[in-house]
Amino acid sequence: MNYEELIHKTALADERLLVMTAENRALIRNLPGPLGPRFIDTGITEQTMIGAAAGLALRGRVPVVHALATFLTLRAFEFIRTDVGIPHLPVKISAFVPGFLSDGNGPTHQAIEDVSLMRGIPGMTVFAPADEQDMLAMLPAIWASPDPAYLRVNTRPATYQHAPFEMGKAEIVAEGTDITLLTYGMLFEQALIAKDLLIEAGYSVGLVNLRSLKPLDEAAVLDVVKGGSLVVTLEDHFQTGGLYSILAELLLEHELTAKVLPLALKERWYKPGLLSEVLEYEGFTGQHIARRIGERLGDGAHTFGAKTKVVENEFAE
Template sequence: MSEVKKIATRESYGNALKELGAENPNVIVLDADLAGATKTSVFKKAYPDRFFDCGIAEGNMVGIAAGIATTGKIPFCSTFAMFAAGRAFEQIRNAVGYPHLNVKIGATHAGISVGEDGATHQCNEDIALMRTIPGMVIISPSDDVEARAAVKAAAEYVGPVYLRFGRLAVPVINDEATYKFEIGKGVLLREGTDLTIVATGLCVNSALEAAEKLAAEGVSAEVINIHTIKPLDEEIILNSAKKTGKVVTVEEHSVIGGLGSAVCDALSEKLPTLTKKIGIYDTYGESGPAVKLLEKYRIDGNGVYEQIKEWMK
């Protein structure tokens, strides 16, 4: 059996920007002194006249991007998720969200899989923060294929978009030849009858692995990939919940305010359903190898499987 291809979605981001640059001269890229890490350096090398390093001044970068957007250009501003959603929150809210400008925020190094950089850089709060901004689209792709498609979809969409990428190389689970990305539409990856697992980002692969383990024990789990957390595809979640009667959400993010909260908001209003949220439980991360951290915080495939089994008892 051949080894599964793995690539970090931040790599996908840089490659997609380069492709976009060739297709659309209106695409502009800004970075906050992290081009090597965010992989916007790929775009910089190809189109240096359309790349701007704003230094370690994330709020200023967002303001510049907002100004550029008013000229008809499509600015992508990039930095780590902690600095994009955290440090520049006010500027995103007031300079981008409030006037609903066409700015794309490429937030890399999200979640605890940042690894050795530790708790200060492991942003588990960004989805929650961005969900509060009216009109903000939030996308958290699961793999390379989805990430590249998401960047292109974001460029075509008119309005603010928050794109969440990771540092860790993750398995490619989508087939590029057949995959179609649509903002606001979830993807049914596996049909099931006993429970629904709704996942986003790298945890989509964890959900699929957990579903395999559950299947070996006679539990049929439906798996849904929610790449767009806002606007949320309520229809696919409600239809599945009606069928299975139990829902589990899985994310590399705090269980407060993220995908789980968005799903619970929809279910509590339209179809009250027994639900379990799996993610980071109201705690900071810590320094360590990314894979080991995913295991410790139980959001790898085996951890998700074990938590579901415990809950179902």
């Protein structure tokens, strides 16, 4: 089953669900016929779409809206905050090509501050699946929730068999005493590679797929911190406002400190290209991640394996 099949099946079972798009049909191109009036394309009007979705939600509907992540979170931010966030309406935002998945596009189309913006809205939930399998596992719970939700859409094929999804719970892939990688979204794929390379080099390595940035599995993160390993926050997002900031806020709240290595975009947009080129140039392949962690631990001489192979992004705009 893919995204389109799941939303179609859900809509047939629940007449409240509506599918909306701002002229971006890559995920839902076959649904206008089967859904009829419950498929609404507003054209290239993200603000209008969010406003209309809020009005429909006020009348008992559950709109699932679709557009490019950068335009939803930037162009329509005020509408999400005011029309959806303040009245706490169950509008579900499916944000297309977030982070590095917008690989072929320049800064205007790069949603690398989206987590920061969306988690700042009171009551908004924020989800970032590791791959398509992870996304399909979490969507039924997201769509059934009464809360507004922001989803970083990820249709990349799974390279790991995920545990069942539970709202607000992280997926503990491995536990380690030397290093623990905390990550979300498409970089989980590279984190798995980095974990294996570091284990081959003799390190005890943990890996946590957070799945949800809000609600955050605070207990899982605090367990990692208290374990004393080097905590690596890995994300295709600005360092400011993303996972590194979330971790800092949590540590301060609990009067804790930790050894932390943030791997994120620091005060810059990324250079566009094929996904493999972006990850290589920006230093986010599994090999680069392992090497950067090794350097932090004083193991700068280790090469950490061969160059990582990356499957290109099928849906780059």
